[in-house]
Amino acid sequence: MSDKYFIQGPISPVKISNSIAKHQSKTNIGAHSIFLGQVRADKTDDRTVAAIEYTAYQEMAVKEIDIIREEAFETFDLTCAHIYHSLGIVNTGELCFFVFTSSAHRQAAREANQFLVDQIKERVPVFGKEIFEDETHQWKVNR
């Protein structure tokens, strides 16, 4: 169960449409909010990011996401919340983070999505290693 929020490699657009399609039987939903993180080809000095390699302290990460998810359900009038984060190599242009919230109304879906994204970035032990095109690397720091 420790991989319930984690996916090896990039998140495919097809996974996203499949997730959306699964909610079409839930006719109490009026609004979905989706956040997607995509790996940017950032430049540092003369080096350009080619990929990020993600690792996580999975046992703790899963516990912490469970808690954050419960907080979201307590705070916002949510119908559903789904969270996926990549592990391993994700190339630039590929997706590494997928947060999907649904509610009767747009405000709750939106606010819960923002809450989940921000809290997960802040509180969940995931570590990104930016690998440059020249195969050097540096450890990513969230701003």
Next chain:
Amino acid sequence: MSDKYFIQGPISPVKISNSIAKHQSKTNIGAHSIFLGQVRADKTDDRTVAAIEYTAYQEMAVKEIDIIREEAFETFDLTCAHIYHSLGIVNTGELCFFVFTSSAHRQAAREANQFLVDQIKERVPVFGKEIFEDETHQWKVNR
């Protein structure tokens, strides 16, 4: 060109994944924000909504969405913004509204998405007729 923002019938999840996939070559993007409107099976007295039939004053709607989109690009540091709204019959559980914003960073993508959704709901002449299971109807009013 008057149908550039409009789609006949529901918006398919596959259209959404295709839109996402098209952005994987844009490696300056770090965050996508997606809003999806889904038709709810609302109850009024004893009647349950089975579908919404959308009509629009298309010439005006397209002009107004063009203006709102320009305002978003002036206000937020956006890379892309895509907007689609259904016309005709959309059954409960199906998607009627798709707003997709992309930026280097999550805040701009998120805020621009909220701006577009809220302004379009307020300023664009689209009209929803809620059709109940018993084939009676009422005209939708946005709250």
Next chain:
Amino acid sequence: MMTITIKYFGVIAEETGKDEEILRLDVQEYDLETLKKDCISKYKITDTQSIQIAINQTIGTSGVLKSGDEVAFLPPFSGG
């Protein structure tokens, strides 16, 4: 001779029984307020408070109409 295209939407189109009509008027002047009053009384439009009127796809203009203008009667918007 003046030609004005009138478009009706949503609940208003339901009340007028038509989406569009073309008025050919043998008048010198016709202003928006008169047109609005005439249509409301002709078609017994009920929710007169919430109607917005666009001239040539723009809301909030008023005054004298000119031949070729497109006037739209719009009920509250409910997209999204």
Next chain:
Amino acid sequence: MMTITIKYFGVIAEETGKDEEILRLDVQEYDLETLKKDCISKYKITDTQSIQIAINQTIGTSGVLKSGDEVAFLPPFSGG
């Protein structure tokens, strides 16, 4: 006899050259502060300011370690 599992992540794992090690200590008491100091000096961990330490997957607990505890050295999080 006390057994402590230590896990290292991100840049810290790079500096220690390992993801995990198991300490078997013939001591009566071992507290977190001592463990932290020992590891930092043993592996010459550079960014000591930003390290967070979790005991049994919880950050912010401190004090005396007990046999079987899992201690994790965590650099700044950068998920998303």
